[in-house]
Amino acid sequence: MTAPVRRASVFAIISTFALAVPFGGPWAGAALAAVVILGALAVTDGPIFDLLAYPSDYEDGRLYGLITFVLAAVALGLIAVTTSMTLAVFAGTVLLVGYGNAAAQLVRQRTDSDVAIVTAFCLVATVAAIVGQAVTVALTDGTGTLEAISSTGPVMVFLGGSGALLAALLRDVLYSNDDPIVMLSVGLLCWLLVELEPTQTMPGIVAALAVTIALGYVSYALETASIAGMLTGILLGLLTIVLGGYGWFVVLISFFAIGGLSSKFRYEQKETMGVAEDNNGARGSGNVLGNAAVAIVAVLGYAASSAALMPGDPDPGLFLFAFAGSVATAMSDTLSSEIGSVFESPRLITTLEPVEPGTDGGVTWQGEVAGLAGAAVVASISYVLFPEVTTVGAGIIVAAGVVGMTVDSLLGATLEGTVLGNQGVNFLATLSGALICALLGLSFAVLG
Template sequence: MFAVLCTLSLAVPLFGPRVAAVLASGVLLGAYVVTDGPLFDLLAYPGDYEDSRLYGLITFVLAGVALGLMATATSMPVAVFVGTLLLVGYGNLGEQLVRLRTEQSVVRLATFCLAGIVAAVAGQAAAHSFGGNSAASAIPVLVFLSASGALLAALLRDILLRSDDPIVVLSVGLLLWLLAELEPTIGASEVVIALAVTAAFGYASYALETASIAGMLTGVLLGLLTIVLGGYGWFAVLISFFAIGGLSTKFRYDRKQSLGVAEDNNGARGSGNVLGNAAVALVAVLGYAASDAGFLPREPELFLFAFAGSIATAMSDTLSSEIGSVFEQPRLITTLEPVDPGTDGGVTWQGELAGIAGATVVAGLAYGLFPDVEVVGAAIIVAAGIAGMTVDSLLGATLEGTLLGNQGVNFLATLSGALVAAFLVLSFALFG
């Protein structure tokens, strides 16, 4: 029934916003009037029974209406509106059908994504056709948009509750709008390869227990956006952090458990950890695409260095923590007093060397993959990684646990690394 209701979104490109508004009003009125009986049981979320009101359906429809208003009153493409609703509705339908046969989370997740992608591509193509435009040439871009939306929707559904689908609808719609505005250029074979590569790396991280399901989804989404908007060189730098950082959590894991400093879930990193370390990198990728498309005045290469600086910081911080924590007693970075292992802001000389090595690995990859990163550029990336790692330790010793959580510290540290890299590049361009 929810999939059918989402299909009503096609009324906008078929009949116009007025007819769609009448349909939405009818659904909202019906949702408010129906308070019990078989239809209520069919549409009710678990929390709806307490007040005998279909609040879940009402908020879902209102989210769709809000997205529809954006599509008719702003520059949001109508195809994005239609694709978003069909993605969530039919993705959920596919997941529920598979749930009848298996409770395996990965299988249900894959089914949601596949069903959502197919429905979103079909919906966007139909909207293009209804508008008098040919959809055939746009299919690769539609697949990219649909896959990105499906991954974000699956991630949010894993983190939130099923009754939070209105949040999912709005978040996916806004992401697809942003990506559509960037007008990515990608061919059919390119999008297939990008999806295959990112899905393979994502599943490998889950199978090796270096990432939870939410962490896997976050990594796959970041990887897909990085490949399409940046390129495979950007992806290689990003994946180096996920691969080396993930494996470093397994380094002497028994020793870390005995010291009480091991990552939870056997070292599998969740979405919060992934986003805390890679959110700045994602913004840099989007900034690069926006600058390359002429939306931002800065040179795209500046965002490349910001990206590399943030990844160098994430790599440095992860290696310094995971490797340095198993050696001799750490010292607080602000006072150099001995502290217990796992104390926020505690550092060891072995960890510092591991962190420098991590930044050097990222700089070496950037130097080999990007012509714009010469020897000076590689040195800038190493310096940015070390600076960001130091900021992480300082924040850990002063603000973590009171004003900031671990993910907040990671975010600010990677932001510092990105800003240091950008500042040094600008300074060298002006005075070098």
């Protein structure tokens, strides 16, 4: 057993101490945390230090990795006992990080496959989170324990899967040993998801996980997404299905599928012209979030309004149009860029002067037509799947997508490269498409 595996295994055991809070109360958990921290401060060398130390700990002769791990758990525990965050979320999150890390290190000892390592982390982390939540419910619920666990089972699986995906994503895009950041981020996400009151049944949650994981892996296998991009897509897809519904997911996945494949359109020619996406066209988490962050916020807004958590009690249909407008913009912009970039006569959108292919803000009529078609695809799917989207509503979605695509080009010609990066431009463009779609939809009374 290698040093990283031994260290991760001990951290997993320490994470189990989180169950002391639901078992013995906050003071019991605080006492255990204090013992671990004081012990970590006292041990500065020797075999125990070697067992628990990260490579960076040797520079200062302190077990800072262990100390920050425990402090993050303490911070999350304080949030849990002083706010509406449940102890089940707290315990499940700490166990998720501890045991997920141990599984990832164990598999890394046997293979260099990133997919295998991420899969092991997510599977074990999900199970650990579910077990942590179930044990906490059993220790704290005053009614029938089995009945309480059974009634909250679907939410436990949803939180475990969502938390594991976010943790795996953060470990990939940040640093695999940033446990405090991962733990706090996962805990806050799970707290939010509980407040949104997801109502899916156990078969519905399992089906959502199966569908999103399968499609995510296909995107990775086809090299349209990196590991981080795959994890981001799966997480966003899962949240969309559970909090919105399969109709919302179909709209979102249409962008991921068509947009991802469009990056392969005449890829060799794009490489020759110097306008191809990096990594053989595989989309990373930044690209996925830049295009889909507004959409997922709209999904969360829809769930919050449905759960009566939004001030002013807004119509949930408002968020549906914002969602469709943002996806239409992302689709329009992606198709416009990927298809229009292979034509060698782009013009700068602000002056209409000829520019080199790949110039920010350069547009071609072929790309504009492709962008219009992309918005029409999103509008057509929305029209078929959502009764709220009438013929006028579909037209509004198309218009919002085209407006958002134009905003993207204008920002590219004026601010990209100096004030904004590519992902910032994508975010602002999809935000403009969402706002335009929601405002026009409200103005034309298509929200019923």
